[in-house]
Amino acid sequence: MSESRTQNSISKRLLSWFQQDPEPMPWRGSTDPYAIWLSEVMLQQTQIRTVIPYWNNFMVRYPDPQSLADATEDEVLSDWAGLGYYSRGRNLHRAAKQIVQNHNGQFPKKPEDVRNLPGVGEYTTAAVCSIAFGEPLAVVDGNVERVICRHRALSGDSRKGETKVHIRKWAQEWIDPEQAGDHNQAVMDLGRKVCTPKNPNCSACPISTDCLAFESGEPERWPTPRKRRATEKQRWCSAILLIGEDVLLLPGNTELLPRHSGPVLARWDKENESPADVLKKEFMKRGLPVPQLMGHGDVYKHAITHRQLEIQPLLYRWENEVPHDSKRIPLSEPDRLPALHRKAVIAIQPFISGTSKGVDLVHDS
């Protein structure tokens, strides 16, 4: 069989497999570029079942670029809370403003205009333009990389050099220009559901007959494992500042959560210092008065990229002047905070309700 006929047959098999049993998702079937863009941004690094309620809520609260642009960044981030990777929420908001300003509120159609929106890369451009407008642009995400590396037995780091170039070449050759959106969704679904990182289900795969990895009998040998950055364990302290029944939020620690307000964080890396000492220094460093320490919650864990954090939450009563750059949320609404801070507020609740200790870390130096 000639190469082009093989490609054609791959796309046919993928499309027929996808169209038999497409996984239901609320944005599937839509050709509204705004709705598709929203889903694609939310789906980055996030599971489908987590995204669905957020997507539904955003489509009700912000049904088009204009309504998203009209909201404040705080409102958008508050609705985003819990989805993680907050830069996505900020970029979404900035992109909506750009759409209103430069495209009269209409989601742009040209791939180069879509690619120019904040937070939009090659992948999102291809996904939105193929699904909404039928542009024959192949998507390449981690799932697609895995499928192609296995099918063509491509070695090397799939994100670099020649391997990366070859993956893109194959992805583009496979695509059916008449059904680009469905084709892209089919390859991604195949990678997610069948050609999984571990134990790929080759017997259920529509493209197994010409898959070189399947033929080898060891499909998991591809893609070549990437060198991982070593994880680093770090200890931090979090100061939850109580003001009345609210939590006072101050500009965040840029090392962990850039451009975000929350409890005050400080690295706790010296054995001979108590968490209260560490936070006292942090308040002084920021030119803030040291508030009255009340107690602590249990240490909690949180992972951010290569960091495994153990965080000691301490509770303070804030009775000083309220800093001009602060915000506040009710203590009863920790869900409005990113997970790192939400966990701190939840961890401190037993102390507040009087069911926990609060003395051994309260000493000050």
Ligand code: SF4
């Ligand atoms: S045959 Fe197996 S390894 Fe090859 S693409 Fe299908 S699921 Fe992946």
